[in-house]
Structure formats: C-alpha cells, structure tokens
Amino acid sequence: MKPAERRLLQELPTLRRHMASSGVLALLGAVLVVAQASLLAALLADGFDGHLAPGTALAALGGVLALRAALAWARGMLAQRAAADAKRALRERITGRLRDTGPLKLASRPRGETATLLTRGLDALDPYVTGYLPTMTAAVVVPATIVAWLLGTDWSSALVIMLTLPLIPVFGALVGMHTAQRTARQWTLLSRLGGHFTDVIAGLPTLRAFGRAEHQTRVVREMADAHRRATMRTLRVAFLSSFVLETVATLSVALVAVPVGLRLLGGHTDLHTALTVLFLAPEAYLPLRAAGAAFHDGAEGVTVAEKVFALLDEAPPALRAADRRTPPDARTAPLRLAQVTVRHPGRAAPAVDRFSLDVRPGEHIALTGPSGAGKSTLLALLLGFVTPESGRVTVGGTDLALLDPDAWRAQVAWVPQHPHLFAASVADNIRLGRPAASDTEVRRAARAAFADGFIDALPQGYDTRLGERGTGLSAGQRQRLALARAFCKDAPVLLLDEPTAHLDADSEAAVTRATVRLMHGRTAIVVAHRTSLLPHADRVITIAAGRPAPQQPAPAEGPVRS
Amino acid sequence: MTATPTPRPAPASAPPPRRGDALAPRAGDAGAPAPGDVAPAAPGDAGVPHPGDARTQYAAGARTQHPTARLLGHLLPHWRRLLPAALAAAGSELASAALMATAAWLITRAAQQPPITAVSLAIVAVRALALGRGALRYSDRLLGHDGVLRAVAHFRARVYEALVPLAPAGSPAFRSGDLLTRLLDDVDAVQDLLLRVLFPLASAAAVAAATTGVTAALLPQAGLLQGTLLVVAGLLVPFLVLTVSRQAGHAHKAARAELADLTLDLTQGAADLAAYGAGHAAATRAHHAAGRIAVLERRGALTTSLAGAAVLLLQGAATLGVTWLALRAHAAGTLPAVHITVLAVLALVSFETLTALPAAARRYADIRARAGRLACLFDTPPPVTEPAAPAQLPADGQLGVDITGLRVRHHPGVPPVLDGVTLRLLPGRRTVLLGASGSGKSTLIAALMRFVDYEAGSVRVAGRELREAAGTDVRRVITGMTQDAHVFHTTIRANLLLARPDARDTDLCEAARRARLLEWIESLPDGWETVLGEDGAAMSGGQRRRLLLARALLADPPVLVLDEPTEGLDPHTASAVLSDLLDATRGRTTLLVTHEQAGLSAADRIVTLDDGRIRPADPPLA
Known part of the structure; x- marks a missing residue:
C-alpha cells in the first residue's frame, strides 16, 4: 500500500x-x-x-x-x-x-x-x-x-481451487514485474510519442506563425503510429497477466468439472x-x-x-487568530518599515532591499519608479502578504507578524493593480469588505469611484453577475470597481497600486478627484507611475531595484517620438 | 525525432485530407453509418427511437449528424481491423459460456453412468474451451488495442487538421491550458467509445444471441422467455441508465461549475479576499457547494446502483423461469433429462456479459458529451476567411506596413478591442508599441498575422491589402515571436529549424549569437541536440525568451513582430533582453510590443496603444 x-x-x-x-x-x-x-x-x-x-x-x-x-x-x-x-x-x-x-x-x-x-x-x-x-x-x-x-x-474440488487460486496473484505479480521493467525501458519513448500530440496542439499557433502547420499533419500521424507500435510492444507483455488470469480461472473449472464428471461415472x-x-x-x-x-x-x-x-x-x-495580538488603531499608530529585505522565490536579486520608511498617521506618500522596482512588494509587506527576510514592519511599534492579520487588514483598504472580479453580482463585488453595506451605500461608493456610469449601463445594473462565466469588464472598469470597494470599506489606511492605470484622460481626471477625496483624512500610500496624483502627495519616494533612488532620475534620451 | 518513420504508404481508405471531408458523410466511404449498424452500438442513438436531444439535433439541419455518429464515421475506415477484434472479444465470451454449458452437460450425462466413450468428446471439449478462452481473450485484447490505436492515430490527425485554421484565436483551447487538456481528453473519446462501449456491447450481443439460439433449439418457450429478459436487461436497462445519467448530468454540471467558480475566486482572488476580510465567507460558500455536490451524488447513488441489481434480478428470473419450464417439459416427457441442466446453465451464463452494460451506458453518457464538444470544434468556422483568389505579396525586400483605421472585435456584439488604430511601420525602422495589459497590443499583432480578421480599416503591405492575400503568404511576410510562442519538446536545433527548415548551421549559429544564446547552447553537454523539456521547462525564463527570439530572427521575415519578448522576466534580465533585441533588429522593419518602459532608448520610434487607439508615448520614467 x-x-x-x-x-x-x-x-x-x-x-x-x-x-x-x-x-x-x-x-x-x-x-x-x-x-x-x-x-x-x-x-x-x-x-x-x-x-x-x-x-x-x-x-x-x-x-x-x-x-x-x-x-x-x-x-x-x-x-x-x-x-x-x-x-x-x-x-x-x-x-x-x-x-x-x-x-x-x-x-x-x-x-x-x-x-x-x-x-x-x-x-x-x-x-x-x-x-x-x-x-x-x-x-x-x-x-x-x-x-x-x-x-x-x-474436498478434492476444494483442494484444486485452493491450489490454483494463489497462482493468479503469483503469476500476475511475475508478469507485472516483467512488464514494469519493459515499460520502464520504453517509458521515455512512450511518453515522448504520446506527448507529441499535446505538444503539437499547444504549439499550433507557433507552427502557423512559421508556416509549418500543414507539414505537421503527416508527422502527427507518424508519431501516433509510432506510439501505437511502441504501445503494442508493451501491451503484448502486459496482457500476458490477463492471459494467465483467465487461463488459470477457466482451466480450474475444467480441472474441477472433468474429475467430478469421472467420479459421477464411477458412482462415487x-x-x-x-x-x-x-x-x-x-x-x-x-x-x-x-x-x-x-x-x-x-x-x-x-x-x-x-x-x-x-x-x-x-x-x-x-498562527491561529487567538495567538495574535489585536492591532493598534491605525488612525493614531504610525507605520514603519525598518531595513526590510524581501526576496521572491527563485530570484537572486531581492525585490526590496534594506528599505526603511516611516509613515505618520494621515500622511500621503506616493511611490514611483520603474515596473519591477519593488513598489507593489512594499504594499504586499504592509498587507502582511509577504514576510520580510530581514527587517521589521511595525504598526504603532508592534511587529506586524505578531498581529492578527484579519484584524489588521480590516483597517486597510487595498486597490490592487489587477483586481479580481468575483463570481457574484456587481453590488456584492463592491461590498466585499463590508457585506452588510446597504444598496444605497454601495451606490454611493460606486458614484464616488466614478463607476456608477458603466454599472448602470450593464444589462442588469448592480445585479449583473461578474466573474469567469459572467460579464467581463475592461481594465479601467475593473479598476474603478476596486476603488468603489475601497470607498465602501471606508478604512483608515489606503494602499493604492496605480489606481489610474488603464484609464483614458477623462476618467483619469475623474478618478484622481475621487481618490484625492478618498485619501482625505486617511493614511495613504499610493503607487503612482505616471499620474496626476503626484501633486497630492506629501512625499514622493522614487524606488529603483528595491532601494530608494537618489532624487529625480535623469530624463530618458534619444528616441524619436511620434 | 527518435521514432522510425513509417515506410508504409497511407491506407487507401484515407483520401487527401480536406477540412470538411472528415465531417460530412461521404458516399463512397460507407457513408453515414446505417441506422442498423448504430442501433446496437449505442442505446438512445440513431437506431433506437429517442425523444431527447438526439432527434432535435437531427432536426437542426440535414447536414447535422449526431455527434456519436460522426465519431463512428471516423472509425469506419478501420473496420477491417476493428471487426476481427470485436469477433475475438465475442469469441472469448462465447468460449466461456460454452465451457459452462458443456461442463454442465458432461456432469449430467455422467450421472446417467454411460460408458466413458459417451462423454469423452465432452471432456476434450471442456479442456479445449478452458485453454482456448485465455488465448482468445489475449488475442482479443491485442487486436482490439491495435485497431483502436490505429483509429486514434487517424482521428488525431483529423482533429489536428480541424484545429489548424482555428489556432490561436478560433478556439479557447489555445488560451487556456485547462481547456487544452480537456480537448485532448475529449479526443480520447474515440478510444473509450470502442473499448468501453462498442466491444462490450458486441460481446454481450453475441453471447446473448448464441445462448438464446441454443436454448430455443432445445426448448422454444424457454428461448422466448430468456430472449425477452435479455432484451430488457441488455437494451432497456442501459437505456434507462443513459437517460438518468444524462438528467443527473445537468444538475451535477451546474453544481460543479459553481464549485469551480468559487475555487477560482478562492485562488485567483485570494489577495482581494484576504485584504477585504472576505476569505472566510468565500471558503464557507465553497464548502456549501461541495456539500451540494455530495448531496446530488448521494441521491444519484440510489438510482444508478439499481441498474446492476436489475440485471441480476432479470438473470435470476430467467434462470428460475427457464429451469421451471425445463423441469415441466421433462416431466411431460418432451425434454431429455440432460437438457434440464444445460438449459439452466445457459440461462445463467447468457447474462454474464450483460452485467458490464450499465457501466458502459454511464460511460457513454460522458462520451456523448465529449463527442458533442468535438463536433462543435469541427463545426467552428475559422476566425479568418481566406480569399478565393489570393493576391500575391512580395516575399522579400524592405517592406513597410500601413495600418489605417483598424477595427477588430473578438466576438460580434462585444465592444471592439481595437478601434481606429492608425500606425505606419516604416521600412527598416524599429517601432516600439507600448500599452497596458489588455490594451489590445496582442490583438494588433494577431490582426497583422491574419490570426484574427478586421472588420473595418485596412492593413497594407507594399500597397496590397492583407485581407486579399492568403494567410500563409501574409505570415511569410509578417511573423516573429507571438506571446503564446511555444518551445517544443524536441532538440534546440529542431526548435529553431522550425522557423526556416532549410537553414544552414551557420544561419543557426548567427541567429543564436544575435539572440545572445549561442554561448549557452555551446556550454550544454549535448549542444544543439539538447532536448528541451515540456514547454522549455529546463530553461530559465531568459533563455526561453532568447530561444524564441533566435527562432524569430532565423525566420528573417520582411516584417518582424515581437510580442512581449520580456514578459515574466525580472527587470534586470528584461532590460538586457530588450536592448539586445533592439540591437539585433537594427535595420529591419520591426514591431516590438511591450509594457516595459526601461531599455527602449535604442528604438527608432515609440508609440502607445491606449483604449484601442494609438497615441504618442509618454516619456519613460527611467
């Protein structure tokens, strides 16, 4: 077993x-x-x-x-x-x-x-x-x-059965062992030939791109034939076990029936x-x-x-929630990153490298820098999604790792770069962080995030089902829905990952106004790539390769622009 | 590849493949299966009247065939191999039935204590049948698998041909690994249909017919009783099983789809759930969905296991009834004593092979669904209509591309992905197209390579509209590295040669050198002959991208397109690959699509695709 x-x-x-x-x-x-x-x-x-x-x-x-x-x-x-x-x-x-x-x-x-x-x-x-x-x-x-x-x-028939019964597992095991050896020898060939079809189908777009798709029809057949021949070589041995099984079983019936018949003949x-x-x-x-x-x-x-x-x-x-401490009130407790290093599995270079940052309650901080510089990782750190390899993330002086994560996250509203749409109605997607929110509150949040326009245009409005099998939304619409989620949650700490990416100029202006309104009176850390949000930040921190970059980067040179 | 090539010429029964041939019934090819052929094959299928969707599907149009019938159509060319296999399968079951009947005769005759010569023939027969049964079973399994694998090989080629014009935009299987796995699983429906449905059905029919024939010869009224009960057990019970499992199938499917949705929410949306404290509620919903599935399955268990019991009950009724008739006939003096036992045993063994049929029917419900999906695949119209009289495109020289007012929609009724894209790719210049994910960059490439059609606007190469040229010709001019570019499970050499089969070794080395891959290839113990793992798993992300780049450079098309060549690379490697790439493409018409902004300083021109339109790029930040 x-x-x-x-x-x-x-x-x-x-x-x-x-x-x-x-x-x-x-x-x-x-x-x-x-x-x-x-x-x-x-x-x-x-x-x-x-x-x-x-x-x-x-x-x-x-x-x-x-x-x-x-x-x-x-x-x-x-x-x-x-x-x-x-x-x-x-x-x-x-x-x-x-x-x-x-x-x-x-x-x-x-x-x-x-x-x-x-x-x-x-x-x-x-x-x-x-x-x-x-x-x-x-x-x-x-x-x-x-x-x-x-x-x-x-008893004589019982004896015949008792003697022949064990032959089945014994022969079965012998044949099985032999087959296993043969199959093991053929395994690479078999799996390669068997996998060929999968490989070719998965690569069909590539084959078409290079005009090789028609050529492969013949190859598909040849490989399938080769696979058949190789499989049959293995099966000829593998089926021996069923041959033994069937033969022993039927032969035993003959071995029982014939002597019994002869004994009947003799009147025994x-x-x-x-x-x-x-x-x-x-x-x-x-x-x-x-x-x-x-x-x-x-x-x-x-x-x-x-x-x-x-x-x-x-x-x-x-760690179970019971072992964790209740987090301090984020409206008064400062956030602090102290010499934090994070390394993603399989990557040599750290995503965040000995990074330190102090955030006062109510402060607005913008993080900028090229993609992959570690901005999103900083937000993940503050959410407790990643734990630092070294250094500490603290809330009001307490290490985040010791706090009850759910209770801490209850004080945080996060707008990710790629928000997930759940297989639920638009309204339920918005009230994700506050399931008890009324329809009016949901609508108010949607209005604040400039999402009410497109939601009203959906086939069933706020009841439209989203998700895998539901209505799809554009990247900008997803973004605004995620903002509506954040408005609806009404938490003291805001972590916004490029809230105005994917938006056209008009929506960007609208969402910027909405975001600034949302940030008012709250602690906010905003990842902002190219955005009108920068002027609304108390501090702008530029990051490169997981480290705070020395002031403003040199303007990019060279390319002709259309 | 290591497999020895098949010297055998293509079988005469396989005409040169043309899309559509495999689908429509062909007159010369035994045509659509005759109803009589299909009837025993699949209860509820063409032959047996069936009120369900079978009829509606026939009514849908004269050309629309039942999916299973179409699957069978693919098997017909192999009847020469499949028939002997089915006969051997039936033979081995018959041998088993004959063994019991002969042994019963032998024992009963021996009880009359005749001279031994009277039973010696029976003794020989019992021994021969006992030995022969195993041999028959062995050959039936070998013949069956050989025939089935041949049919599978043939069918795979048909599926491949059907998929060619659909790749990549015409079928969701090219976008989702999960759907691809499912498609491949569906293709194996051919195998299951033969081995798990048709062969058991053939054996059952043969045994039932033969035993009933013998019974009827010995005692006609017993034959009638046994035959009737066999029909009920062999046709009616499996048919009911099929109906029930199909009905249950709908409820199950809905419950499973719900669980799959909720699981996807739990995995893909895990971060959102955690951040918004909704994880517990989502997990509870998934638990409820799992519970609903279990309730449905438990309820289904009551009915599905009834089928096996029903066959046993009918077997019992037949045995009891036939025995009683035989005893009565013997008492009336019309039946020799020896035949009583023979009849009783025949009634018993005639049902033995039928016990496999309820399971076969359940299996068939699943095969039908798979055949239906395959039929849909065969019926999917290609996303791009090829022109009847294709215009010629210049195949070399420095070419530019003029895109004006291009509008592309993925499906009718949804908003266009590209709307009014106007862009000029100047000959010999490298254009970088930036854009957020989902902005339609890959769609633009797909439109240029004629993988998707455009509904408005124009794309011209050397003054010729792409739509007027054959897709293969367009891809001779515009090709390169697509986002779904695949590393094949074969050698590095074969992976590159794919782009230009007649390339010399020096060409290969040059392409690899320019993609900065040559050093790595030469450092490998097997060098160019190194077999790459499934989808290039043995390489790092950077090496994989460089291999795809080398392949695109080797193809050396007049217009080179490169879609997200640095996707999934860490920023350091990404900017190294990007600047190498811009170096390697100096002086050739290139469209480089990316969302990276670093490492682009060498580009001739940078534009941004936003909301389905082109606008000048923002100054990059770093």
Missing part, C-alpha cells in the same frame, strides 16, 4: 467504514452465492431424478436470487455514497486550507489548476472507492467462504454435489478477476490522493 493510500484510509473515516461494510457485504454475497448454487443444484438433481420441484424449493431459490439483487443494489449505493462523502471531505479540506497558502503563492499557480483538481480531478476517486476498495476485500472474503463450504461438500459422488461444485468453482475466481481489472483504477485513485495531499501539505498552518 502506497503512503498516500494509507493516509487516505487513515484520514477519511468514511473510507474505513466503507472497507468494513464492503467486507461484510462481500461475506453476505458469498453466502448467497453458495445458497444459490446449492439450491439450484438440488432443484436440477431432483428434476433429473424425475421429481418435479416443490413450490417451496422454487420460492427459496427465487428468494435467494432476489436477495442477491438487493445486496448488489446496497453494495453499489453504499460504495457511491462513500465516494461522495470522501470527495466532499477532501474538497472541504482543500478549500479550507487555501487561505493558509497565502495569496501570492496561489496567484503564481497555473490558473484553474486547483479548480480542476477539485472538480474533475477528484472524480478519479470514484472508481477507486466504488471499484478498487470493495474488490480488494471481496478478493479475500469470497474465495475463502466458497473454499470453506466446498471443503465440507467435496452424486449429481447435486457435482452441480454445486460446477456452479461454485467460477465464483471463487470471479473476485480475483475483478481485482485485476480494478487495479488500474486503484493506481489512478492513489495518484489523485497524492496530488491532494501535496496541496494540503504545501501550506503550514498559520
């Missing part, structure tokens, strides 16, 4: 219960199989002797058959419910843990990766839970029950026993054959489990 599989069973009690219940159901099923075989054999043996079966015998057999069907229904239903519960538990754990991962790390992941894992990805657990797990228990319980029964009825046994043995022999092998077929499902389920656990283990649980 792989570690991920063991952990899956350890951490999800519903799966342990499922294993236990499917064991019990398998046992019941085996008992019913034995009953069915014995009753049918009796019915047929009596008929052979010329006695027409009594109604009770028929009714008993009918009852057993109906019970088997009911049991199959229960088995299927319980298995699917276990799968649903297991997936729900994993989904809730993942969504619950996302907050601990940290926004910057989440944003750096491929878009939609987690969403895919949570929906389609986890579905690979279905065959694992409904197929693989129950067959694994059944493969032990059912043959044991049947052999035990046969030992009492016809009776027809009832012989038929019971004939009916039961294949049933003993059935779960093992099913297990062989479900093996692949098991492997896929484990792969998903590994992905899930990798995601869950990624984020160490953060």
